[in-house]
Amino acid sequence: METTQQHSTQTAKHHVLNRSIAIIGAGNMGSALMKGVINARLTPSEKITACGVHLDKLQQLSAQWQVAHTLNLREAVEASEIILLCVKPQTVPAVLEQMKPSLRDGHLLISIAAGITIEFLTERIGKALPVVRTMPNIASTVDEGATALAFGKNVSEEHQRVAISIFEAVGEVVVVAEEQLDAVTGLSGSGPAYIYMVIEALIDGGVKMGLSRDISTKLAIQTVLGSATLVKASGLHPAILRDQVTTPAGAAINAIHELESHGLRSMLINAVATATRRSKELSTIISSQSK
Numbered sequence: 001m002e003t004t005q006q007h008s009t010q011t012a013k014h015h016v017l018n019r020s021i022a023i024i025g026a027g028n029m030g031s032a033l034m035k036g037v038i039n040a041r042l043t044p045s046e047k048i049t050a051c052g053v054h055l056d057k058l059q060q061l062s063a064q065w066q067v068a069h070t071l072n073l074r075e076a077v078e079a080s081e082i083i084l085l086c087v088k089p090q091t092v093p094a095v096l097e098q099m100k101p102s103l104r105d106g107h108l109l110i111s112i113a114a115g116i117t118i119e120f121l122t123e124r125i126g127k128a129l130p131v132v133r134t135m136p137n138i139a140s141t142v143d144e145g146a147t148a149l150a151f152g153k154n155v156s157e158e159h160q161r162v163a164i165s166i167f168e169a170v171g172e173v174v175v176v177a178e179e180q181l182d183a184v185t186g187l188s189g190s191g192p193a194y195i196y197m198v199i200e201a202l203i204d205g206g207v208k209m210g211l212s213r214d215i216s217t218k219l220a221i222q223t224v225l226g227s228a229t230l231v232k233a234s235g236l237h238p239a240i241l242r243d244q245v246t247t248p249a250g251a252a253i254n255a256i257h258e259l260e261s262h263g264l265r266s267m268l269i270n271a272v273a274t275a276t277r278r279s280k281e282l283s284t285i286i287s288s289q290s291k
């Protein structure tokens, strides 16, 4: 076990849970959450059961992280107190159907499946269990995620604390009303895709102006990372920071004029709004197809 690295991310904000956790669907997001929980020492790895459909992948995770693994959904659920549902949305109905007989009072169900509502989950499990619906993003895989959580009506304060701790282990957490999760999908869920486009375009800009692709890539990535870090660390409004780097008649203010004339801010606002609407549509489609 890579003890030093694995334990280095523990901070005061991580509360020890010491609960057994089933990761149902140990794919990109499921395994990121699993690693986050282990790194933050929320729960010992032997209390975690990874569940999936490919034994070789599960064996690899097990060997690397000392977690238990199984192909059997019921076995995973029965061994655990917290059920982290991390399969693709279209797989959720079948997985819930299989898990249903093993779900019991005391279980906490946390879902990361996009568009699957708390009402749908509760209806399918057929029990009044506490259900937490979340929208994380891909940056959870590097512990820089942005996750929004919405709580069902059977969720106690203790359940909330548990759910928040799990996602704080892989980044920042906010709590929202469930109806706002579509807007979260439009902003932080889909946001990495927008930022990747910005990084890609900045790289091309540097290359156009004569920088090598390697140098341009390094500078573009670090510029985005550093700018985000500065906004977060300073707590200042981004417009103030922008003003600080625009010298009168200088290069940056000329570039800003160019960006404004092409409607950069309107484009991004519209992108979030469009993704929000699409998220809502998809949620309706998923729920109606699965009935």
Ligand SMILES: NC(=O)c1ccc[n+]([C@@H]2O[C@H](COP(=O)([O-])OP(=O)(O)OC[C@H]3O[C@@H](n4cnc5c(N)ncnc54)[C@H](OP(=O)(O)O)[C@@H]3O)[C@@H](O)[C@H]2O)c1
Binding pocket: 024, 025, 026, 027, 028, 029, 030, 051, 052, 053, 054, 055, 057, 073, 086, 087, 088, 089, 091, 095, 112, 113, 114, 135, 136, 137, 138, 189
């Ligand atoms: N990726 C994102 O940026 C993101 C952001 C927010 C929310 N989400 C949500 O996260 C969820 C997972 O996405 P992902 O990107 O992590 O997908 P993924 O990498 O494909 O992971 C899904 C996992 O589910 C497993 N699986 C499939 N059928 C199963 C079954 N019947 N029983 C148990 N496990 C099963 C798969 O196993 P095998 O590996 O063995 O095939 C795979 O490991 C989705 O619901 C998505 O909406 C993802």
